[in-house]
Amino acid sequence: MKKVVISTGGGDAPGLNAVIYAVVHACYRRGWEVYGSRSGYGGFLDIDEMVRLTLRDVEGIYAIGGTILGSTNKGNPFAKPVENLAGEVQVVDISEKIMRNYRRLGFDCHIVIGGDGSLEIAHRFSQLGMNVIGVPKTIDNDLMITDRTFGFDTAVSTATNALDKLHSTAKSHDRVMVVEVMGRDSGWIALYSGISGGADVILIPEIPFDLDIVCQKIADNELRDKQYAIVVVAEGAAAKGGQVISKGRGEMGREEVVLGGVGEWVATEIRERIEKDTRSLVLGHLQRGGSPTTFDRLLSLRFGTAAVRLVEEGTYGHMVALSSSRMISVPLSDAIKGRKKVDLASDKILTARDIGICFGD
Amino acid sequence: MKKVVISTGGGDAPGLNAVIYAVVHACYRRGWEVYGSRSGYGGFLDIDEMVRLTLRDVEGIYAIGGTILGSTNKGNPFAKPVENLAGEVQVVDISEKIMRNYRRLGFDCHIVIGGDGSLEIAHRFSQLGMNVIGVPKTIDNDLMITDRTFGFDTAVSTATNALDKLHSTAKSHDRVMVVEVMGRDSGWIALYSGISGGADVILIPEIPFDLDIVCQKIADNELRDKQYAIVVVAEGAAAKGGQVISKGRGEMGREEVVLGGVGEWVATEIRERIEKDTRSLVLGHLQRGGSPTTFDRLLSLRFGTAAVRLVEEGTYGHMVALSSSRMISVPLSDAIKGRKKVDLASDKILTARDIGICFGD
């Protein structure tokens, strides 16, 4: 009999609940106990936040967005800002308290579902003696080790669906529609949704763009009597030669919107340069929500059960990953080495160019 | 045998194509000829823009957003800005040319699908001798005479679907999500989607709001351990006592975004006043696109065939309308008398309040 605890960290991604569902079921099947720590490490700090998870608790949640374990952006336990009575904020290390309670509660393993930040913290706890198994999570699909992360297919589907909706209006009204999608460091969502959603232009961080080329492409559309265009912009896309446009953001993902993002800027420039009626739209958090697609449900459930099989083997300090459609495990220390960029030589880029999509280069 | 021409005017609304489908089929069934004028009155100005419509041309279009008759915001023929060779813009009246071509082409009737602007223009042509039948269109549902306009149910469904998606993230991350929906003069989309999508707060033009009350409502959520909130804001909503917030817009719907809209303003205020992690999202043109819902398809098809029955009777100068689930006709002169506001005494408002929704009043 083992006693396992699971937690979720970082931003929302469709499929978090499906991973929890799989972990709970796989533990029950082995006769193990499984607990959930609310709000990341909350259950290690306040026993009321450490909840026993039963099959009934997870009934049907594989199909539901969000996480039943609640809010997760609670900061780094190794450097947590705490306010003292005098109202001053001090950064303290509460990792020792977490380790103490981890041991007191007698857990055999802590399954951490999180992005690079959460997994790095998990790795540090692993070094302190916690038995950790990681499950990779980011809707941006930009983790190095795993071929895919859950939530990505759902985010792409939401973005593609939005492009489908915008097409009819763009076409009926001879308009340029600029849609900003997620992707601060990589253009995965923009690339996949742009190809699938019939974009004319896709702007991604990996390819600095030239607005003159973008405008030329849109103007060329008219030569074959296509009076409209769809432009998909990753939030991290930037123009060549320093016209860097980006939303200012503070620490820990707290967003401070500065005069619109790159999508709005691109729309304004197109409107001015070629006098087309141009509108922009930011999809934002729509991409993080909703019921996971079939693809993401299956991937999440596979990740969850694979994590439990690692617990069974005692392969701690590892993360589950997808490699060529098989489940593998890699050391946590290897897991988070840089972001996976869109490979400009991949056939997806070739496909995009072949169906007439312009990258502004 | 009659010869009918159909045109679409104004902004996009899901169901335009379904009206066209119904008109074409109903004309064919009577052995009539039917034409489509592209780009509003474009076909009356350039014969290449006047196209014969066959059953094959409209195959399957009842399920598709947009309009096969193309871009429609081409201005008022009674006061059209035209650029002369010297580059000066003059306002000219081209209505006479349109009437002349209408007569030359031998049409018996012109079916105009449009909002209040297009229908007012149609009424003027009616007074000049054109046989006009109107079909009301606005996704805002704010026309006085008809109980419903097509496109509204689809817009509400899109907005509700977005709220469903945002719920999981809001809940998982203890966030306030502010969603700005369409409705410059009336709060129909905000009200319907807010009730159906589980909003905590709905702000509409008909009820000036007090941000303190809004913030209090969100803070009260925490009393029953609900750490998140969904706020739906119609773009025309305004705070009490003059804190008027609105996007600046120029002539003819050309949008000039001025520092974000009311949704972003509300989000900023909530963030500052009660220190909740608050995000805002503008649904924008997503609401105008996509395949029409079953409700909108049926309504559009009924409008289209009802219009043809009016042509058959020779009841020109009228508009079709829905009244207590029956198709009726009303004189065009009566059709566009003011906007239909949300009735504050209706049971929908009572329902909203009964399920705990706050209007900021």
Added chain:
Amino acid sequence: MKKVVISTGGGDAPGLNAVIYAVVHACYRRGWEVYGSRSGYGGFLDIDEMVRLTLRDVEGIYAIGGTILGSTNKGNPFAKPVENLAGEVQVVDISEKIMRNYRRLGFDCHIVIGGDGSLEIAHRFSQLGMNVIGVPKTIDNDLMITDRTFGFDTAVSTATNALDKLHSTAKSHDRVMVVEVMGRDSGWIALYSGISGGADVILIPEIPFDLDIVCQKIADNELRDKQYAIVVVAEGAAAKGGQVISKGRGEMGREEVVLGGVGEWVATEIRERIEKDTRSLVLGHLQRGGSPTTFDRLLSLRFGTAAVRLVEEGTYGHMVALSSSRMISVPLSDAIKGRKKVDLASDKILTARDIGICFGD
């Protein structure tokens, strides 16, 4: 302070949970207590099945199909089959026990959500002294008094969506697709989904059909180079002159499938008579499930709060209903007088014929 109990009876309909949500919220807003009786009258027979409902219990359920109050086809309390120790089944009247417990538990009112069967039973309890408010439910939309019942719009949307999917295959493969939808006594779902989903033929109980006319219609399609056809059949449709085709069904909704239904029969006949590749599909319970559409959510929430307002007024023995887009109440005794048939003179039938749909007559 009032003490209210709510129950759900009969077949599933999207929106049941939304009614419950609205009742619970509206009661809380008034400071009342609200209970749910599981499995219809189960809570009046077994106290464990009578559950207190809190706001937390109903969180988010307005968007979810089914009913949190569980299985409902438990038979008529006035004539309930009970098995004795000898294994013999006797029909007993347990209404007195229910009345006794209703009084002991001190309820002020029982809100019953149900179809004609459940509402008739509710009416009998009303005559025995129970304070009853009815909420009408049937996805078939065939109740006399109310303009609409919840669940219908969702069922029609599911059927229309299925027709959309079948269209592409039918067209690509020159096939006739026959789709059997719900509607044993009336053709509402078939009519609405057939019009919205581009059917060529709609067969409903209100119009006995002639298969020769149906086949002629499909053959005529080929004259205008349309090699495929979509046929929508209500399960209660029947051929003229006695070729009655129906699924045999036993007591209490227990289905005994007898050699397929009318859809399969129609498909077989078409295949044989005009040698077209013809397939049939029964949508069945897909029509009863899923998240309610925006339309159904709003209607359900309005019904729920309207019911609580009737409790507030003490208007017992009544049912809420929708009449010309307003909430009204009618005596339960009037509520269930016969089924609402499709009005053959309505403009919906005219619309269907005008867009070329054949009813086989």
Added chain:
Amino acid sequence: MKKVVISTGGGDAPGLNAVIYAVVHACYRRGWEVYGSRSGYGGFLDIDEMVRLTLRDVEGIYAIGGTILGSTNKGNPFAKPVENLAGEVQVVDISEKIMRNYRRLGFDCHIVIGGDGSLEIAHRFSQLGMNVIGVPKTIDNDLMITDRTFGFDTAVSTATNALDKLHSTAKSHDRVMVVEVMGRDSGWIALYSGISGGADVILIPEIPFDLDIVCQKIADNELRDKQYAIVVVAEGAAAKGGQVISKGRGEMGREEVVLGGVGEWVATEIRERIEKDTRSLVLGHLQRGGSPTTFDRLLSLRFGTAAVRLVEEGTYGHMVALSSSRMISVPLSDAIKGRKKVDLASDKILTARDIGICFGD
């Protein structure tokens, strides 16, 4: 300048149009001419069925199910049944005529999108001297060489969505729902949709099932107070020891339904053996229709452009395929060697078992 012809063969699969879209765009980009042969080889037999494809012809079709090249089950040109004037049917070989016209029309290459049957025929034409490139198609995902075929993700999504809908009714009404999905030789759709849709039991051709074990699983559900169950059955699943149940089918896909399929049989057995209210549903052609998912759109577009790149290289007689997320090409002779069965040792089967799914073994 090259001259390419494209054709589609066999059953419908979402994504066919997206492949055509990609081929046409990729050819235009190279300045090539591209034609479509309607109805499989129809364009080689009747010049009216050979159509020039322009960018305008394929506008927006990447998002639409079916194939614009029309009906495809027209039989094997090497052994085509032809009726003579006496009404006798003879089998003739028309391949020579096709080769002659292929050469006369001056095509450089014929891109064939099809399943194993179509690709085998294409291979024979390849041996006769036709330059052929194959694109693999089957919604069953059971081709050996390629990791995935397009249409599969859409079919699985449709099935999963149906399971989601049935869940609420099953749960609310304590029912067993048996859903029959496609898969005559392999259980891919059943496995993927069953895992993603929360099935209790999945029955696939690869695992002969024992109905006693299935019934035991459903009965065991009640031990943990789960009164309902979802059973997914692939149409080719069979009970152990010879209780072979299958739909009889005649030549050329013409279906002759014999007393229902395996789904209905399983439902009947469950109803009788454990006296649960059990219903069955056959999803049928719903799985072949509809707009392709984002995943399938991307895969189809990649296949289409990869095929054109093979034409560019002159790598004729090959088929494009997906291998570990890369596009590869394989000789047509290798392409169709047996069906890909579900690997019983794969982690997907482990995942299914770990989340409590029973395979009846």
